[in-house]
Amino acid sequence: xxxxxxxxxxxxxxxxxxxxxxxxxxxxxxxxxxxxxxxxxxxxxxxxxxxxxxxxxxxxxxxxxxxxxxxxxxxxxxxxxxxxxxxxxxxxxxxxxxxxxxxxxxxxxxx
Numbered sequence: 677x678x679x680x681x682x683x684x685x686x687x688x689x690x691x692x693x694x695x696x697x698x699x700x701x702x703x704x705x706x707x708x709x710x711x712x713x714x715x716x717x718x719x720x721x722x723x724x725x726x727x728x729x730x731x732x733x734x735x736x737x738x739x740x741x742x743x744x745x746x747x748x749x750x751x752x753x754x755x756x757x758x759x760x761x762x763x764x765x766x767x768x769x770x771x772x773x774x775x776x777x778x779x780x781x782x783x784x785x786x787x
Contacts, residue, residue, distance in 0.1 A: 697721040 700717040 693721065693725055 697718040700721065702717050703714050704717045704720055706713050706715050706720060
């Protein structure tokens with residue numbers, strides 16, 4: 677359900693950006709560090725959105741890889757703990773299920 681909402685919100689944002697870009701088709705001057713260029717505003721807007729999406733995508737990949745590494749580390753730690761638990765269980769000496777307690781001998785009263 678969460679993914680469906682993300683898709684719907686993404687489509688709505690894409691429509692809003694497209695409408696905004698279509699309404700702004702005038703030419704603008706873009707200043708780079710080494711040059712200047714005259715581009716339509718629609719290309720500047722769409723290019724900025726594309727660069728933002730690429731940055732978001734790259735950061736998301738880094739986060740997913742970090743989470744995968746954390747899961748792998750946790751799984752390895754779990755296996756090691758299970759191995760240690762099995763080793764400890766095998767070391768224990770089994771004691772008889774029923775232990776007989778020493779009962780003090782009852783003396784019968786002499787009369």
